[in-house]
Amino acid sequence: MTQKTDLRDEEIAIRGAKVHNLKNISVTLPRNKLVVLTGVSGSGKSSLAFDTIYAEGQRRYVESLSAYARQFLEQLSKPDIESITGLSPTISIEQRTTSYNPRSTVGTVTEIYDYLRLLFARVSKPYCWKCEQPIRSQSPQQVVDSILSSPLGTRLSILAPIVRGRKGEYQKELLQLRQRGFVRVRVDGDIHDLSDDITLDKNKKHDISVYIDRLIIKGDLGTLAARISDSVELGLKLGEGMLILETQPSGATAESEPIETLLSEKFACPTCHISYPSPEPRTFSFNSPMGACPECDGLGTKPSPEDLDAEEDTVDSDLNLDAITGENAPCSSCNGARLRKESLHYRLAERNISNLTLLSISELSAFFNALVLTDREQLIANRILKEIKDRCGFLNEVGVGYLSLSRSAQSLSGGESQRIRLATQIGSSLVGVIYVLDEPSIGLHQKDNRKLLNTLKRLRDMGNSVLVVEHDRETIEEADWIVDLGPGAGSQGGELVAEGSLKQLLRSKKSITAKYLNGELEIATPKTRRTWTKANAIRLEKATQNNLKNITIDFPLGVFTCVTGTSGSGKSTLVIDTLYRLLAGHVYRMKTGEIKIAGSRGLELVDKVIDIDQRPIGKTPRSNPATYTGLFSLIRELFASLPDSKVRGYGPGRYSFNVKGGRCEACEGDGVTKVEMHFLPDVFVECDICKGRRYNRDTLEIRYKGKNIADVLDMTGSDAYAFFDAIPSIKAKLKVLNEVGLGYLHLGQSATTLSGGEAQRIKLSKELSRRGTGKTVYILDEPTTGLHFDDVNKLVAILQTLVSQGNTVIVIEHNLDLIKVADYVIDMGPEGGAAGGYVIAKGTPEELALIPESDTGRYLKTVL
Missing domain, CATH: 3.30.190.20 (Ribosomal protein L1/L10, rRNA-binding domain)
Structure with missing residues (x-):
């Protein structure tokens, strides 16, 4: 008698999902497969993957624990769904910075530093810090x-x-x-x-x-x-x-x-x-008084006393001050090593623990593979070395081998943080888990993407379900199952457009994704490229910042330039840490800290420089797209100008939820109130008085075209564009917000819920709505993050418009569709970390494709 297989063991079935903009959709996903969720930005991918599947998996797991255990865990609400079957415990690996703690490093996050401390406590040899002679203990x-x-x-x-x-x-x-x-x-x-x-x-x-x-x-x-x-x-x-x-x-x-x-x-x-004293693991910990440098308390830096030259009110609040002013000065006592002098004089193969943390993960792996120990030391260190080598191997596999253990966790991009956590999960060897990942290919060069795909498949082959929100063509084509959501963004999205294998997707007539994959739609390559002369360019001479190898390079003005190269090859160091700091120091007359170049020219040709990065647009839930772009000020002025407002004496301040007057005082304009649960975590519930509307009843009585101020904040950008059709100043800002592909965002959506890519495009929309100078340099770091092919097409049109107005656009990017439309490409490499820092090739995309040494050029050939 043959045993019937329960279908619930083979599939995850979601029925009636209505989270955010999902329109009561039902979808079935195969278990233990690599599943990709794709669709235009704002179509509901994250709502399905993270806010439905991941959230429900977490909630069920937490509910299975005792009340005592649950008090230490976040209490999760049930997603708006009819049912989910076939669900197992879920692990989310998102694009967010791992830590805001300045003490966290790549070494501590990956736990490699913990094993290094143990290794040094057991088999390192001490040297006198005064005379540098070896010393030893005797029984x-x-x-x-x-x-x-x-x-x-x-x-x-x-x-x-x-x-x-x-x-x-x-x-x-x-x-x-x-x-x-x-x-x-x-x-x-x-x-x-x-x-x-x-x-x-x-x-x-x-x-x-x-x-x-x-x-x-x-x-x-x-x-x-x-x-x-x-x-x-x-x-x-x-x-x-x-x-x-x-x-x-x-x-x-x-x-x-x-x-x-x-x-x-x-x-x-x-x-x-x-x-x-006899060494212990804490002897080498910069978080312990036994190991930390007493001068800097283990931070490795001391705040620099130098401040900005410019007066505070003359400095643009949008400037990336962290990038301009550079890092704090290294501690004069430990020279940035974070540890006491005694701790730094224990050595393994002539290197102290700080020396090892400065190596890239790839170099560290090679060091331990070549390490020679005595038989006794080998016996002691065997298990420790295995853990270190395994972890280094996993990190190399996911494409972050160029990072050093000493790198601050705060400085990692969302993609790097995500891949580090992915490597940690591989090392955990869990099976039967549903992994939910958010665009793991972000920040990866095409040649590193293959390693990442192999890693995802390895997780799958271990017996896990791997669910990936992704726009990368190669990842979509390698998936076992594809779910395409759409057809549009926001209220126009949230529907299941297509699902199935790649062959089934390509047959779909409704799917925009399918049209880009089969070539029916494409991001067109320009027929001509803009030209430039060396007289109209910024030249950096002999740049040696971080891993740059004494390079001299021209950045042409008035054209669209892409800086490409493998992860860690020096792109950000060249563009952000060198060019941007140099230009900002010149244009805004600010102290920039040390910039390691021999000279420069052409700075006088620029009168404004803007770094549009992926940092959050606000650090509190009160910040939102409307407040950041200045749109909310215009809307408040409109409401204040209404006859009913004038009769009641309401000014623009009445419509602010940040000050007393028009806001709901029960929740102080937050829309939610905190309920203390004693032994359980605090719960935030909708305010009973204003029902989440943020304003008091009198304020909400004032209406424009039948909508009050709360209704307007709840509108998406695309809905608001049609609603404010008669108000040119508001319509102009909303037009730009829609053009950058953010029409699906609610105007009052909290800044803390926005992804790095969304935050970057909001900043871009703000800059686009300002009056241009024609001599502005726009710098963008991976602007295609989170963008579907169709959204990339819109972004290209915007960037080309900026350049056609006489401005300069410099983009750090891996996306071939964006690289191929650039006028000029600078390719860095050949590898990451210490093996990078060279200019491998430069020229038009067509010229780059003919240079055999350029990895980027090799991949460009396939799309030109």
């Missing part, structure tokens, strides 16, 4: 054996150090030694009888050692061994783990100077008399 038996190995006739004196380089009179200590029966001491190099009157200057530093025993190596060593053992034990006890051995070889005269050796149960330098 009492080893000290005895060392003494007994001396040649016959050797004269020995065993002393215990009582005081070492400290001020004081020490009469009490000398009296106690005499009372215990000791006869002689050595004070500051001179020998005294304890019965003498020994007077010390309390303001000077002194060294005091007491003589424990004096003997000659001769006769029966067995009898001598017992005596030496007692003397050594007593000496180590009095000297708190240290003793001094004075030796005179056989035949030496009584007047000859004895040879002095410091022996210790601790690590101690015989020359400088400096001792170290």
Whole structure:
């Protein structure tokens, strides 16, 4: 009799999903497959993947735990769905920075640094920080054996150090030694009888050692061994783990100077008399007082006292000040290494732990593969080394091998953070899990993308379901199953357009994704490229910032330039850390910190520079697209100009939810109130008074075309564009917001819910709505993040418009569809990290495609 297979074991069935803009959709996904969710931006992909499947998987897992365990976990609400079957525990790997803690590094996030600390505590060798000589510890038996190995006739004196380089009179200590029966001491190099009157200057530093025993190596060593053992034990006890051995070889005269050796149960330098405690993992932790540099408390930097030259009110609030001013100055004590000098003088293969954290993960992997240890050390370190090598291997597989362990977690892009967590998940070896990923290909060069795909397939083959929100062509084509949502964004999206294998998708007549994949629609390659001369360009000469290798390069003005290259090859260092800082310092007269270049020219040809990055547009839930773009000020002024407002005396401030007057005071304009749950986490619920509308009843009575201010904030950009058709100033801003592909966003949507790509496009829309100068340099870092093929097409049109107005656009990008439309391409490489920092090729996309050394050129051939 054949056993029937329960279909629930083979599929995840979602019925009646209505989260956000999802329109009661039902979809069935195969389990243990690589499933890609695609569709235009705002079509509902994240709503289905993260807010439905992931959220429900998490909620069910948390609910299965005890009440005691649940108090430590976030309480999750049930998504708006009829049912989900075939669901197993879910793990989300999103594009967000792993940590805002300045102490977090790539090493701590991946736990490789924890294993390095353990390794150094077990098998590293200490060196004196003063004279750089190797030092070692000895057990009492080893000290005895060392003494007994001396040649016959050797004269020995065993002393215990009582005081070492400290001020004081020490009469009490000398009296106690005499009372215990000791006869002689050595004070500051001179020998005294304890019965003498020994007077010390309390303001000077002194060294005091007491003589424990004096003997000659001769006769029966067995009898001598017992005596030496007692003397050594007593000496180590009095000297708190240290003793001094004075030796005179056989035949030496009584007047000859004895040879002095410091022996210790601790690590101690015989020359400088400096001792170290026995190493522990926390000895190498910059988060522990035992290891952290006392000067900078383990941060490695000290705040720079220099401030901006410009007056605060003259500086554009949108400027990327972190990029312009550079990092804080390294700590003068540890030089940025974060650790005490003692911790930095433990070495493994001639490198301290800080040296190893400065290596890229690829270099670290090579270091440990070549590391030679003794048999004893190998036995101790075997399991530790396996963990380090495995983790390095996983990180290399996901394309972040160019990162160093010392890299701050705060400085990682969303894509890098996501891939690091992906590598960690591979190392966990979990099976039967649903992994939900958000565009893991972001920030990856095409040649690294293949490694990532292999990693995703490896997760799948381990027995997991891998669900990926993605726009990358190669990832879509490699998927086992594809779900295409649309047809539009926001209220025009949320429907299931197509599902199935790649062949089934390509047969769909409704799918825009299918039309781009089969060539029916495409991002057109320009027939001509803009030309430029060296007289109309910014030149950077001999740039050596970070990993740049003394490069000289021209950035043409008035054209569209793409800077490409493998991950970690130096693109951001060249464009953001060098060019942007240089231009911002010149244009806005700001202090920029050190910029490592020999010279530059052409800066005077630019009167404005704007870095449109992916940092959040606001740090509080009160920030939203309307407030950031200035749109909300115009809307409030419109409402204040209405007859009913004038009758009641309402000004624009009445319509702000940030100040008293028109807002709901029960929730202070938040729309939600916090309910304290005592042993459970606090819960935020819709405000009972305003029902989430943010404003009081009187304010909401004022209407424009039947809509109050809360209704307007709840509109999407595309709906608002039609609604404010008669107001040119508002319509102009909304037109740009729609053009950058963000018509699906609600005007009042909290900034904290926006992705990095959405935040970047909001900034772009704000800049586009300003009056241009014709001499502006726009710098964008991966603007295609989160964009569907169709949205990339719209973005290209916007960027080309900016350039046609005389401005300069410089884009850091991996997307071939955007690279192919550029006028000029600068390709960095050949690899990431220390192996990068060179300009491999430069020219038009067609010229780049003919250069065999350029990896980007090789891939460009396929799309030109």
